[in-house]
Amino acid sequence: MQNSEVLIQIKNRFPDLAVEETPNALVIPKTALLEVSTFLKSEMAFENCHCVTAVDRKDKMEVVYHLYSFLNHFMLTLKVIVTLDDLAVESVSCLCRSADWLERETFDLFGIRFVNHPDLRRIMNPDAWSDHPLRKDFKRADFIPRPQSQGLKG
């Protein structure tokens, strides 16, 4: 099984959807996430949500889902692009229970809000924090950056 096969299946089911294929992932529009993941789970046997994370591209954020199919032994990488002024995406925890805590972690580290999540709190960092440590623009007074190394010469 390959990404392109999954892409064809998605195209057949949702002809109007703008799905983009990158070498390692499928990028789908944010609004279609719940529909597509429901389809992938029920008809293409991607029943395991392996990982939810995000990537900070500075001008936008990517939310990354790794879906695994035990039947086909295939891992699909699904991406959703969110803009910085609206960091919200639909929660998939209603489909996979494992997404619950993974989404909490993504919220904790990147500040992406998952709409309709059952319990969207910080999972590891103290509740009092207001910033999100894995963002590129993260700064704090007691945060000590690593000094520039001169390599072996220095």
Add this chain to the structure above:
Amino acid sequence: MAINEQIPGERIIEKFPGGEIILTKSEDLMKWAKGSSLWPLTFGLSCCAIEMMATGASRFDIDRIGSGVFRGSPRQCDVMIVAGTICVKMGDCLKKLYAQMPEPKYVIAMGNCAIGGGIFYHDTYSVVKGTEELGVPVDVYVAGCPPRPENLLHGIMKLQEKIKNAKQRSPNTDKK
């Protein structure tokens, strides 16, 4: 028995020939007893805890110096071996546990993380840069990443030395 016979409380307890009378000061005797039964708190925070467990096991045998009684409650402990990385969230817990320990209490910072952040000094948002940063006074620093069990045993023996040579009744009271 000879008068210069080696006895455990050497330099503190004087033993008379015949072995039926010993002479000492009550304070010295208390210090000796205190140093010889330092009960540690089971407080392993990360990989240093593995070395602490190895120290407790038969090969290195922490029981030889009377510190093998790892307790699960801070109220029964004398020494807190901070073995590992202190995260920000654990910091509050550490302070609470330290406050719950009865006086006299001692702290051993085991490993580079507990001393000053170690490899987590740079580029980390979630690690406290050492035990002293939390306002918990440290008696003995054991360096290493992680320290070998011999190193920890040496640290405990240094603490025993400190207790036996202390001027005040508790080394912690004069620090505050």
